[in-house]
Every structure is written in C-alpha cells, then in structure tokens.
Amino acid sequence: MALLERTRLRLFEKFVFAASRRRREAEHLATGRHGELAAYFYLRRQGYVLTARGWRAGLLRGDLDLIGWEGGTLCFIEVKTRTTRDVATAEAAVDEDKRRTLRRLARHYLRQLPQNDVPVRFDLLSVYLERGKTAEIELFRGAFGWH
Template sequence: MRVFTQLAVRLLDAILPEPDEPEHLKTGRRGEELAYFFLRKHGYTIVARNFRTPWHKSELDIIGWNGGILCFIEVKTRTTRDIATAEAAVDDTKRNDLRRVARHYLRQCAENTPTRFDIVTVYLDRPKPEITILKSAFLLSGE
C-alpha cells in the first residue's frame, strides 16, 4: 500500500502543473514528503501535517505518535552541506515558536500527554536522499 501511495504522489506531481513558487519552497516541500514516508517506515503514526495557528508564525511540519509519545517534528532539508548543518537552523527562536504552536495543539489532547520534539534532516546532495531522525532534539519546557 505504501508503494502505491508513493507512486500516486509522484504521478500527481508529474501531471499537475508546477506551482510557481521559489526553489527553496519546492525543496522544503520535497523534504517534508520524504520525511513523511521515512517516519511512517520507522513506526510513526502521523496525525497532522503543516499544523499552524492564526496566532503564531511557525508551523509544526509533522505531528505523529511514536509508541506512546506524541512527537512534534521539524523537517529541515538541505541541498548542500557547505554551510551549517540542517538541524542548526532550529535555533532558540525557532524552538520557542514551535513550543508555542505545540502547546496550542496540546489543548486538544489528554492532560499530561507525553511529548517530545524531533528534528528530521533531509540532505538532497547525493543521488539517494540522506534522512536522519534526531529524537528528543529539545523539550517542551525551555523558554
């Protein structure tokens, strides 16, 4: 079934007109798609993608369960390793923004739901993308 879904996504990408958007947004979208399938392959149950609120500038790229833990997942995609690492882009400001959005999401969850923040890095600088999960990259508390 997963192979069928991936083929369907690729087919739709080939058929639908290319959106007129900057290259870095296309790269980010591709990285999020790759991360989505990678996480599912590694046992995550995805419950939301691109979750945002009207009150915060950041969005949670992917939200999913890994075992009994609700994971808020930030995906960082890079086409080169020449500058800083992909995960370095999740600085203190970004982490605090993600925490605020996560707290908003948690209002609909049971109290004391176990959570963590993971970062998925996607490097597209080789023929086969390199994808890594950094589990528990930072905590909900920490502002």
C-alpha cells in the first residue's frame, strides 16, 4: 500500500511540476502545492479521512488547506512547506494573524454542517522539501485553539 501511494505521489509530482513550468508558476507556489500533496498522503497514512482541500469561503480571505477527520474529531489542517530550515521553521509562519484567519474560516465551515457541535481541532503540518531528499513531515496535533 505504501509503495502504491509513493508511486501515485511521484506521478502527481511530475504532473504538478510539468504543469507549473507550462504556466510559468512561481517556484514558491509549486513548492507549496507539492508540500500540500505530500501532506495529504501523509495524513491518509496516519488514518485521517480527508474531506476537503483548499476550501474557500466566498469573500473571506484565505483558505483551509486540508479538512478531515481523525476518529470523531474534525481537523482543520494548515500546511506550511519550506525547502530549507536555515531561516526559520515552517510552523513559525503561522502567526496570530494567520490563526485568526483560520479560525474565521473554520467557523464559517462549521455553520454549513448539519451538526456543528462536533469536536474540532487545529493541526499544523510542517513539510520540508530539500532537493534530493525525501519529504520530511512533522505533524502538530492541536497546534492552537479557538482563542
């Protein structure tokens, strides 16, 4: 199963990078897209059931990178990808302003559920994509709360 997922990931990576070159997508955007894809497969291997990627709420600023369930808990997952650890950790990019944005989006998402009194958690994934190396991923469950 892991071999199949790695093969899928490699094929999708080739597609993403080929498409980004055709559209002349900025390298940092391609890196972020690659990191979110690696995070998606990583979380699936961890037992998460992912239900949304890149969820947006109309006119509200920002997006929720991944939304999924771990057991009976609904998780809003922010993915931060870096190609190096030299400057700062990836998770350091989720400052208070970013947390406010994620909370606002999560509240909007919850209002659309038929049952919105489910346990909720904000998770953070740091993905490091150093050239020539396998992606390194670190998961922070319950990285921050509602306040």
